[in-house]
Amino acid sequence: MSDDRAMAPVAETGRLQMSECSELTVAAPRERALDRIADLAAHLFEVPIAVVSLVNDHRYWVEASHGLDFAMVDAGFDGCPLPFESDGVVVVEDTTEDARLSDHPLVVGQPHIRFYASAPLVTRSGHAVGRLCLFDRRQRGALSPKQLSSLRELAHVAMELIEPHGVHGYVDPTTHLPGRSLLTHTFKRLIEGHEAGDPPVHLLALEVCDPEQLNEVIRLFGHPAAEMLQRAAAGRMTKCLPSGTVLTQMSPIRFCVLLPSGVASELSVVRQCLLTAFREPITVDSIPLVLNTKMGVASYPHDAEDADSLLQAAVVASHHAREDKVDWAVFDRQRFESIRQTYDLFGDLRQAVEAPDGQLSLVYQPKVVAATGRIVGVEALLRWNHPRLGNVPPSDFVPLAEQSALIGPLTDWVVAQAIKDAAEWPASDEPLIVAVNVSMKNIQSAGFLESLTEYAKLQDRTGIRLEIELTESVLMTNLGEVWETLNTLRAMGINISIDDYGTGHSSLVYLRNLPADVVKIDKSFVGILETDERDQIIVRSTIDLAKALGFKVVAEGVETAAASKILRDWGCDVLQGYFISRPLPAHEIARWMKNNRANTSRPGRFVPEKPTLAITNTA
CATH class of the missing domain: 3.30.70.270 (Reverse transcriptase/Diguanylate cyclase domain)
Known part of the structure; x- marks a missing residue:
């Protein structure tokens, strides 16, 4: 047993010395000041080892120490034993007799700790974040009330130094709440001992x-x-x-x-x-x-x-x-898993963009002149054959690309592949329009504009005319910047098409001044055109207005002969949809073009390949 009377005189001078230590912490760096607190604790209580220990994510570490040597660290010392067993001071007079510590490596092995005492480091909000610990290699008696008070006061001084800086994410310096x-x-x-029920x-x-x-x-x-x-x-x-x-x-x-x-x-x-x-x-x-x-x-x-x-x-x-x-x-776990799958899909899409061969491909849906049925162009539609999931709908992966930097390289690949495929198709007396969809991020990218400049130079030689399809929402964003870019593209000979017209802003003021060549009526209006009088009014008015302003009008989602006739009678210029043809792979579109041109060599001869096909347009 230690002699409590021998320790008492030292403890009585503790407050004065701790006051001096507190003044030191104002001027000294935090780490050095904490070491001085550990030194002072060892001196006050006449112990060989004193440690300021903190905890973070189940990991205890030594923030400051006195008498801690490398042998103890190598032996696995990572902080104070029993750091949160109690919210108050803990004193173990003989560790070999304490069931919690008797098997501890530092008790049964070097340095053979026999005495342990500690006080909690408590934030202003009342949460313990660590301990100030004392160790001795010899058994000792209980601490006196003054000694207990001194140990608490030292821990308080240490915490006042630590808390303003936070404790590695443990204490917020503004609210003093733990993290x-x-x-x-x-x-x-x-959850220790938590049972079912x-x-x-x-x-x-x-x-x-x-x-x-x-x-x-x-x-x-x-x-x-x-x-x-x-x-x-x-x-x-x-x-x-x-x-x-x-x-x-x-x-x-x-x-x-x-x-x-x-x-x-x-x-x-x-x-x-x-x-x-x-x-x-x-x-x-x-x-x-x-x-x-x-x-x-x-x-x-x-x-x-x-x-x-x-x-x-x-x-x-x-x-x-x-x-x-x-x-x-x-x-909601089901909703969360759906989001997780989306992000997993994003990672797979990134790999597909980096190595598109075998996963990414294009199909082409023909566009024909409404009056004659003769092909005038195609729209390039992206397809993704996922190695595990199979065919992934564009509605599932295109928005992912648009929300990230992937949209740039993805659109570059689409344009390059479309130009490459179109160069293999049968030549015609008139340029073939190849339309691709682009996003706001593409328009804002200087690299995209540069790449289109190179493709525009090939138009006369290849007989291909590139067309950019943009939604209304893109056209109405950052008007000055976007419109300047579009005017530059038009000057290169690239067509600009307003896609999904009628589903966005549809402002007549903007329509009057838009730097575009084509207005494309959304399929949501065309799909029930034969039976819905309101849609008939909207579509006919749009055709009349757009043509009066000098735009060509394309109707997409044409699925029946009746809709085709109505649109042709109203003066719509171009038709696109399953009534004309489903989207075709590049190697099939050449045959379709050949047959189409043969069928439309004389006026009135146009007969679509599948004139009665009327299913939902999934292009």
Whole structure:
């Protein structure tokens, strides 16, 4: 046993020395100051080893130490034993007699620790994030009340130094709330012994505002205002939480609430309280801010079996709530798996773009003159034969490409392949129009414009005329920039077509001035043209207006002879759809062209290959 009386005089001088240490921490670097705290602890308590130990994601590490040698590190020392066994001071007088420590490698082997004492490092919000630990190679007696007080005070000084800088994602320096590490550690403790049939453990993820709104606050009022917003949000949430819950902060706008099994029944009350709390504006710099708060809820074990997966599920649910424009949402695994499959598909698409042969291909749907049926051009349509999934619809993968940098190389490949294929088709007296669809990102890319310049030089020699199809939404975005690019393309001899006309802005003012050559009536109007009087009025008016303004008019989605006749009678210039032909691979389109030109060599001779085919147009 150690002599407590021998340690007492040293402990009585502790407060003075700790005051000196506190002054030191103001001027010294954090690491050196923490080492001095460890030195002071070893001196005060006459122990050979003192350690400031922190925890992060199940990993304990030494932040500062006195007397810790490389032999202990090599032996596996990674922090204080029993770091969270208690929220108070822990004293083990003889480790060989303590069931928790008797088999510890540092007890049975070098340095043969016999005495252990520690005090928690506690944040201002009351969460333990580590410990100040004392070790001795000899057995010792219990600490006196003054010694216990001194150990707590030293831990407090260490925490005051650590907390303003955060603890590797453990403590937020603005709100002083713990972060993901404490959430992970607490969750692990909560599910120990959790059995089937026990109430679930709930995790609520709150986005207190839109990311754009936080950026706007910073832009208008500065970072201090954003910090005020975070502190006010944390204060409101704290008032809603029953005893036993854990509030953590993941980012400036994302907070998480962990509800243990014991308070699982209060989920609906807590959820409603939190949402109600944020319906009242938060005042920042005398400006009341109405926040668009969203919440996601996930539960253990139903939605996830570990802390990281549970956090992911709750965050995903909060995103779904924002997408669906509702206050809160429960994690939907089926929806999540669908999103995951989409991102998996994105990775596969990237590989396909890098090595397109064998996966990517083009099919071509003919366009014919309405009056004669003679082919005037084709639209190139992209197909993807996935090695595992088979044929993937363009509606599934084209939007993925448009949301990323893949759209650039993908469109470059489509244009190059279309020009290459068209060069092999039978020559004609008139240029063959080859239409390709492009996106806003393509138009804004200088590289794309350069590549089209090279293709435009080939037009006269190959008898091919390139046509760019753009949706109305693209044409109405960044008008000056987009229109300048389109005028440049038209000057090169490249046609510009307004695709899906009638489904976007359809502004008559813009239509009057658009730098385009063709208006393409969307198939949604053409599909029921024979029976819907409203669509008949819209389509006929569009044809008359577009032609009066000098545009050629193409109707897509023509699937019946009746629709073909109506459009021809109304003066539509060009028809496209399954009534004319399904999309054909490059090697088949040559035969189709030959037959078409033979059938339309004299006026009135046009007979489509499948005149009665009337199915949904999936081009």
